[in-house]
Amino acid sequence: MKPWTRIRRSALVARTVARLWLIYKVPVYTRRLLGRPALKGPELDPTHERAAKVVLATALAMRGVIIKSCQFIATRSDVFPPAFIEELKQLHDAVPAKPFAVVKETIEQELGRPIPEVFAALDEQPVAAASLAQVHLGRLHDGREVAVKVQYPDIEEIIQLDIRNMKRACRVYERFEPQPLPLMPLLNEMTKHIGFELDFLREADSADRVRELFKDDDGVKVPEIHREWSTRRVLVMEKVGGMKITDAAALKAAGIDPADVVQDLMAVWVRMIMGAGFFQADPHPGNLFVTKDRQLVLLDFGLSKELPEGFGLGIFELMFSMMTRSEAAMIRAFQELGFRTKTGDTSHFVQIARRMLDRSETGRFEGEFTEEMTDEMFDAVREDPLVAIPSDFVLVGRSFGMLSGIAHTLGARANVLQAMGGG
Amino acid sequence: MTSHAEPSLTFSEDELLGSRKYDEPLIAGGVRCHGGFDEDGRYHSPRTLHRTPAISAWQDQLLRSGHDVIEISRALMPPQYPNVEQAKLLLRHGVRDPMVRSLTIISIVEGFGAVIRDVRVPELAELIVEPIDGTALSHLRHGLFEAHARDEAGYEDEGGHKQMWEAARDLALEHPKIPGDVLMRLMGRRSRAPKRERPFPQLDEKLERMLAMMAQVLVIEVFAEGTFQWGIDVLSDPEVSAEPQAAGDMVRYIQSDESPHVEYLRTALSEVRARTLRTVDGKQIAGCKVVDGLLHDMLHNLTRNRPREQREDVRESMIAAMQDVANPTSLEEEYESLASAWTAPAQTGFEPSSAA
Ligand SMILES: Nc1ncnc2c1ncn2[C@@H]1O[C@H](COP(=O)(O)OP(=O)(O)OP(=O)(O)O)[C@@H](O)[C@H]1O
Ligand SMILES: [Fe+2]
Ligand SMILES: [Fe+2]
Numbered sequence: 001m002k003p004w005t006r007i008r009r010s011a012l013v014a015r016t017v018a019r020l021w022l023i024y025k026v027p028v029y030t031r032r033l034l035g036r037p038a039l040k041g042p043e044l045d046p047t048h049e050r051a052a053k054v055v056l057a058t059a060l061a062m063r064g065v066i067i068k069s070c071q072f073i074a075t076r077s078d079v080f081p082p083a084f085i086e087e088l089k090q091l092h093d094a095v096p097a098k099p100f101a102v103v104k105e106t107i108e109q110e111l112g113r114p115i116p117e118v119f120a121a122l123d124e125q126p127v128a129a130a131s132l133a134q135v136h137l138g139r140l141h142d143g144r145e146v147a148v149k150v151q152y153p154d155i156e157e158i159i160q161l162d163i164r165n166m167k168r169a170c171r172v173y174e175r176f177e178p179q180p181l182p183l184m185p186l187l188n189e190m191t192k193h194i195g196f197e198l199d200f201l202r203e204a205d206s207a208d209r210v211r212e213l214f215k216d217d218d219g220v221k222v223p224e225i226h227r228e229w230s231t232r233r234v235l236v237m238e239k240v241g242g243m244k245i246t247d248a249a250a251l252k253a254a255g256i257d258p259a260d261v262v263q264d265l266m267a268v269w270v271r272m273i274m275g276a277g278f279f280q281a282d283p284h285p286g287n288l289f290v291t292k293d294r295q296l297v298l299l300d301f302g303l304s305k306e307l308p309e310g311f312g313l314g315i316f317e318l319m320f321s322m323m324t325r326s327e328a329a330m331i332r333a334f335q336e337l338g339f340r341t342k343t344g345d346t347s348h349f350v351q352i353a354r355r356m357l358d359r360s361e362t363g364r365f366e367g368e369f370t371e372e373m374t375d376e377m378f379d380a381v382r383e384d385p386l387v388a389i390p391s392d393f394v395l396v397g398r399s400f401g402m403l404s405g406i407a408h409t410l411g412a413r414a415n416v417l418q419a420m421g422g423g
Numbered sequence: 424m425t426s427h428a429e430p431s432l433t434f435s436e437d438e439l440l441g442s443r444k445y446d447e448p449l450i451a452g453g454v455r456c457h458g459g460f461d462e463d464g465r466y467h468s469p470r471t472l473h474r475t476p477a478i479s480a481w482q483d484q485l486l487r488s489g490h491d492v493i494e495i496s497r498a499l500m501p502p503q504y505p506n507v508e509q510a511k512l513l514l515r516h517g518v519r520d521p522m523v524r525s526l527t528i529i530s531i532v533e534g535f536g537a538v539i540r541d542v543r544v545p546e547l548a549e550l551i552v553e554p555i556d557g558t559a560l561s562h563l564r565h566g567l568f569e570a571h572a573r574d575e576a577g578y579e580d581e582g583g584h585k586q587m588w589e590a591a592r593d594l595a596l597e598h599p600k601i602p603g604d605v606l607m608r609l610m611g612r613r614s615r616a617p618k619r620e621r622p623f624p625q626l627d628e629k630l631e632r633m634l635a636m637m638a639q640v641l642v643i644e645v646f647a648e649g650t651f652q653w654g655i656d657v658l659s660d661p662e663v664s665a666e667p668q669a670a671g672d673m674v675r676y677i678q679s680d681e682s683p684h685v686e687y688l689r690t691a692l693s694e695v696r697a698r699t700l701r702t703v704d705g706k707q708i709a710g711c712k713v714v715d716g717l718l719h720d721m722l723h724n725l726t727r728n729r730p731r732e733q734r735e736d737v738r739e740s741m742i743a744a745m746q747d748v749a750n751p752t753s754l755e756e757e758y759e760s761l762a763s764a765w766t767a768p769a770q771t772g773f774e775p776s777s778a779a
Contacts, residue, residue: 270610271607271610274606274610275604275606275607275610276607277603309603310601310603312606313601313605313606316531316606320534320576320585323537323576324537324576324577324578324579324583325578325579326577326578326579326580326582327579327580328454328580366541367538417535417538418538420535420606420609420610421535421609421610421611
């Protein structure tokens, strides 16, 4: 990395922190001068939105860790305000691609040979560009079609620098903010996650693990990995495709009932989360296709997670206790899942469950964690600093929320209990 | 209130959910459960104060008007796997995981019984030609499904069958560690949900779904009788159970609670059998044709392939669990020698031809 790149990136972060400071603090001081009460809760939404826009702009300018941390923020709705997250969700599509020359250099460096030796064809235009990598379609010499995920050059060093900068910014923030969000532990957790995601061989292992789990099930497809051409920074996979899972019109035109697709989808995630304790933790519609013969195609195993033993049973017991409104069982389930209260007062858990139940359409829990319910849960945890939520649960809850979102788009319900066989 | 000549046929939801006063509640594994004991120490099932007499009255009415109450042949009931002797053999050899797993799965499946309350009940009076006042049918949505759901899963802080099976397990096997793969076993093999073919597309879809669900639950409830006997036999054997009396009794209480489930379901389905259903295209179809068709399909599927598949899946995990003992081969041989042979009877008793 050239020294001026280093300086420029550090300066960008510093400037962003300064602007955030202005956005949040200037109104506080002004209001104080004018003798008005401070803004609270939803009143702060426009502020959060403006702040998020600033972060977003920086992220796009910097790529790498900042984008990744924005995506990470979007996965921690238990800590960050919704307005913030809405704005940052855009990052999923908004990243500009790198020119092909850069991609070519990485591939040839990683594979140790010129591109034509490995690929009979490789599109110069990427099909997708994300935070750490972009994806190009191509063909091997034996005729097999492939998708090649190529990491951006320098990304690893860039990330290390960015993380250092962010930790510095974080320390400043914690010094000045009387009630800081617990950013440092999150930053550490994120550093670990990004490290995993940067290693494509690890992603390949995760893909293999999920493929193995569904090896007897011809309704599930995980692209094969071409290990001989894959490295930590280049992933060569079988090319897959299909209809977008949320495209109800296309599904119907192919003679597929969207309700069946939802049932398949739920069965697959319930099997991973509750059964195997290992799951793809990012089921957004961009990572899911449906083929003409109703096969569900799963992509992107960069964010895959192993759950502690007994976690699936804990989730089941939590849902069950909510269904039967057994408060004693709710408390037990929350504790088994690793929820803690600072004071040891377990009535917080019952409050959280009640708030979730109030957000369900029928006022009862029938087995679906809707986005509204998971959002409500994260709100409840965020507003009650006495409660600590296990990060595994955040990922699981968020995944169920995303699945429920897909189900609703298709006019169906994402009932977890039913997917387990209870209906 | 009750006159001897004319037993009432109409009940409020509160009545159907009402329990008698107990002298002593049932406490299982530290959890207050439903049901309780009278002054003589006799167990009484929950929510039966009016439910049991109500069901008898509806059945009597059906019989008086010359109709049958359907009966599912117990010969169709597949045997438990592993059977009582096999289960005891494993426990005697310290192989406990399979038993812990089975009992946990039973408790969860019992709990799932609560989904019966989510069955959408259509406007039956509009879809059935003959009147349905004063029948089990007209009470499904007004107490019968809800009582059933609460019996199985528990309600608020009062445990039901789920919690009672857990208690029986924890009593007999002394709070064992639950194997990490129970939910995976519960879900079994997955194959893609087949394209759904509606057996009676001429019916209102909600009605068809409700009747299919009731037929399925009835069959499961009847077959569960085998599970209860098995549970009692294994868990009350002092050689393998730490609390033979308490654990066995717990399963006996569950068993006695189940009888109203079988009874209201067979009554309501028999009431449909005795009536005529309207189809969506303005025609009519005999209720017996629909009910018998659904029961036949259900019994056929549950007695043909399912027992063998389940058996194969379970057997695999049994053999795996045996590998930790000193002499796995001889244990395996003894285990296999105890196996019970079973073939499903040729007839379900609800063959399409038998439908008038
Ligand atoms: N095997 C494949 N066949 C066809 N297209 C693919 C394949 N793998 C990835 N793609 C395309 O590339 C896109 C990005 O891939 P992927 O989600 O793996 O990247 P990512 O960097 O992890 O993305 P993000 O960080 O945004 O989650 C996918 O949405 C899909 O459109
Ligand atoms: Fe039961
Ligand atoms: Fe039952």
